[in-house]
Amino acid sequence: MIELIKVNKSFGSNHVLKDIDLTVPTGQKLVIIGPSGSGKSTMIRCMNMLEKPTSGRVVIDGAELTAHKAPIAQVRQSVAMVFQQFNLYPHKTVLENLTLAPIVVQGVSKEEAEDSGMAFLTRVGLREKAGEYPAQLSGGQQQRVAIARALNMHPKILLFDEPTSALDPEMIQEVLDVIVGLAEEGITMVVVTHEMGFAREAADRVVFIDEGRILEDGTPQHFFEDAQHERTKLFLSKILR
Amino acid sequence: MFDGFIQWLGNLSLMFSSAKWASLGDHLGLIFSGLGITIVASVLALALALVLGIVFGVLSASNWKPLRAVARVYVEFFQNTPLMLQVVFLGFGLPIVWPQFNAVPVLMVGVIGVGIYHGAYISEAVRAGIQSISKGQLEASLSQGMSYVQAMRHVVIPQALTVVLPPLTNQAVNLIKNTSVLLYIGAFDLMYQAKSIQAANYNPGPVYLVAMVLYFCLCYPLAFLAKRLEDRAEAAQGGGQA
Numbered sequence: 001m002i003e004l005i006k007v008n009k010s011f012g013s014n015h016v017l018k019d020i021d022l023t024v025p026t027g028q029k030l031v032i033i034g035p036s037g038s039g040k041s042t043m044i045r046c047m048n049m050l051e052k053p054t055s056g057r058v059v060i061d062g063a064e065l066t067a068h069k070a071p072i073a074q075v076r077q078s079v080a081m082v083f084q085q086f087n088l089y090p091h092k093t094v095l096e097n098l099t100l101a102p103i104v105v106q107g108v109s110k111e112e113a114e115d116s117g118m119a120f121l122t123r124v125g126l127r128e129k130a131g132e133y134p135a136q137l138s139g140g141q142q143q144r145v146a147i148a149r150a151l152n153m154h155p156k157i158l159l160f161d162e163p164t165s166a167l168d169p170e171m172i173q174e175v176l177d178v179i180v181g182l183a184e185e186g187i188t189m190v191v192v193t194h195e196m197g198f199a200r201e202a203a204d205r206v207v208f209i210d211e212g213r214i215l216e217d218g219t220p221q222h223f224f225e226d227a228q229h230e231r232t233k234l235f236l237s238k239i240l241r
Numbered sequence: 242m243f244d245g246f247i248q249w250l251g252n253l254s255l256m257f258s259s260a261k262w263a264s265l266g267d268h269l270g271l272i273f274s275g276l277g278i279t280i281v282a283s284v285l286a287l288a289l290a291l292v293l294g295i296v297f298g299v300l301s302a303s304n305w306k307p308l309r310a311v312a313r314v315y316v317e318f319f320q321n322t323p324l325m326l327q328v329v330f331l332g333f334g335l336p337i338v339w340p341q342f343n344a345v346p347v348l349m350v351g352v353i354g355v356g357i358y359h360g361a362y363i364s365e366a367v368r369a370g371i372q373s374i375s376k377g378q379l380e381a382s383l384s385q386g387m388s389y390v391q392a393m394r395h396v397v398i399p400q401a402l403t404v405v406l407p408p409l410t411n412q413a414v415n416l417i418k419n420t421s422v423l424l425y426i427g428a429f430d431l432m433y434q435a436k437s438i439q440a441a442n443y444n445p446g447p448v449y450l451v452a453m454v455l456y457f458c459l460c461y462p463l464a465f466l467a468k469r470l471e472d473r474a475e476a477a478q479g480g481g482q483a
Contacts, residue, residue: 050380077386087381091400101385104395153385 001026002047002157002190007056009042016042018212020056024190026156029183031203032192033223035235039212040192044161047190048079061156077105080150084162086142088134094121094145095130098152106153113152120148124178140171147178158182160191196239200224208232256446264442265451268434272448275434276455282348282430283417283459286355290416291409293360298367299393312364319361325422328354332426351423351430359416366408370401403474410467414460421456431455 002024009017016039024030034040045051046058049065049072058065060075089097098117102108121127124144126137134142143163150158160179164172176198183189183202193199199206199220206223208216215229216222224240227233255261265272293315301312319327331354336343345353374397382392421432435452439445 048384050384073383073386073388076384079384081381081384083377083381083384085375085377087375087377089378089381089396089400091396100395101382101387104391105386149385 001059001061002188003057003059004043004046005057005059007043007046007053007058009039009046009051010054016212017046017053020212020214022207022214022217024188026061026188027186029189029202029204030191031199031206031220032190032209033194033196033199033206033235034209038210040209041161043209044159044190044192047157047159048076048081050081073105077101077153078155079157079159080153080155081159081161082143082146082150082163084166086134086139086146086166088142088146088149090134093131093133094126094137097134097145098149101149102152116154117148117152120151121145123151123181124148125174138171139167140174143167143171143175144178147175147182151182155187157188157190160189160193162192162194164193164195194239196224208235210235257450261442261444262447264444265438265447268438268442271434271438272431272451272455275429275431278348278423278429279417279420279431279456280459282352282355282420282423282428283413285349285352286359286420287413287416289352289356290359290363290412293357294363294367294409295398297360297364298371299398301364301368302371303389312368316361316364319358320365324355324358324419325425327358328422329425347426347428348423350426351420351428355416355420355422358419359412362415363409363412366405366412367401369408370405371397373404374400407467407471407474410463410470414463414467417459417463418456 002022004020004022007017007020007022008015020043022043032040032044042051046053047060049058053066056066060079063075064070065072065075089100092100095114095117098120099108099110099113102113102116103110118127118130121130124147126141126144126148129137129141129145134145137145147163163179164175167175172195176195179189179191180198180202191198191203203220206216206218206220207214208223208227208229210231216227216232218226223232224236227236297312297315300308301316303309328351331342332347332350342350371393378396378400379392382396383389387395420430423430424432424436427433431452435448439448442448
C-alpha cells in the first residue's frame, strides 16, 4: 500500500505538488494522467523518494519514508521503477542489468539471479538478447529489458514513469502489451502515462492531476465519461480527438 | 655570421666530445640507479595520486556541500601552488614543526609530495568523468535499493572510467616528469644523479641528453596509450552509447 499524506513539493519558488493526499491499496492498478508540467512525474518519484517532499508524509506498507533515518534503500528493493529514458546500465549485458541489484543489494546468488532473470527475459520476449548490450537493442526492447530488470527484484510495487513517452510510435504497443500482461497479476502498479487506451484497458483507477492538485479520482469509466472539472473535459477533448 | 656558425659547431663538438662521453660512461651505474629510483617514485606516487584522486573526485561530485568544500580546498590549494615549493616545504619545512617527519625517508617525502599534487589533478578528471554520466544512471541504481556508494562502485565509476582514462594517462606522464623535483630534497632520482654527475665532470651535454632520452622512454609509451584511449573514447561516444 502506498500512502501520500499532505505531500507538498517545491523546486525553488515553483510549487509543483500541493497537498496531495492519495492512497493506493495493495494490488491496485492506478494510472496517473495529466498535462505536462502538472506534477505527475514528481508525484510518482515521491513514492520511492527519488524526489523528497518539501512537506508531508510518504508511507509504503507502513514504513514512513519521510521519517528521519527511514530505511529508504531497503523499501526501494520492493518498489521497482521503470523510467521514461530506460536508464539501463550501458556497461552491462542485458542479463547483467537484471542480476546486478539482486546480487549486490538483496544478496541473491548469481545462479538464482540469472535463472529468474532469464525467466523474466523470456516473459518480455527477449530471452535471445541476454548476452547483448543495451546499445544494440531498439528503444522498445530496451524498455522491455528495463521492465524485466524491475521484475527481477521481485517487487511488491511497480512504478512506471511515462514508460512509452521516449519510444517511436511503432514500439509503444510492444511495451504496453508487457505492462498490460503484468496488470493481470496481484502486484500494485502506478503508471504515469499519456496512453489513454492503456488507462481504459488496464487501470482500476484513474487520477487526473493538474497544476499540482488531484482533480479527478475514480474508475476509468468515471474519468472518460463523467469527469467533473472543466479542466479535465478540456484535456480529454484535446487528447481523445 | 659564418664564423659564428663554425664557432657554434666547435662548441657543440666540445660539449659532446668523446672525453665528455667517456666521463659519462664511468658513471652509467649512477644514471641507472637514478632511473630505478625515478621509476619506484613514479609508481608509488601514482598509486597515492590515484587513491587521493578517486576519493576527492567522488567527494567533489557528491551532493553534500561540506564534502564538496573539503575537496575544493584540496584541489585549489595544490593546483595553484608550485609543486617544487610543496615538495621542499614537505622536505625542509614540515620536519621543523613536526620533528617525527624527519624519520620519513627522503624518497617517501618526494612520493608524498608528488602524489598529493597529482592527486588534485586526477580528482578533477574523476569529477568531470562522474558528472559526464547521466543522472538517470544514479537514479536507476538508487531506485533498485543500492546505496550511494554501491551505485558509484557498480554503475557510475565503471562508466566514468572510460571517460577518465585518457586524461588519467596524461597525468601519469606529467607525474613521471615531475618526479624530477625530487632533486631538490636530495632523493637519488634520475634528475639528481644527472645533475651531480654533470657537476663533478662538467659534461652536461651527454648526461642531460641521456637523462632526457630515458625520461622519454618512460613517458612516450604512456602518451601513446593516452592518444589511443582518447580515439577509442571518441569513437564510443560517436557510436551513440545509450
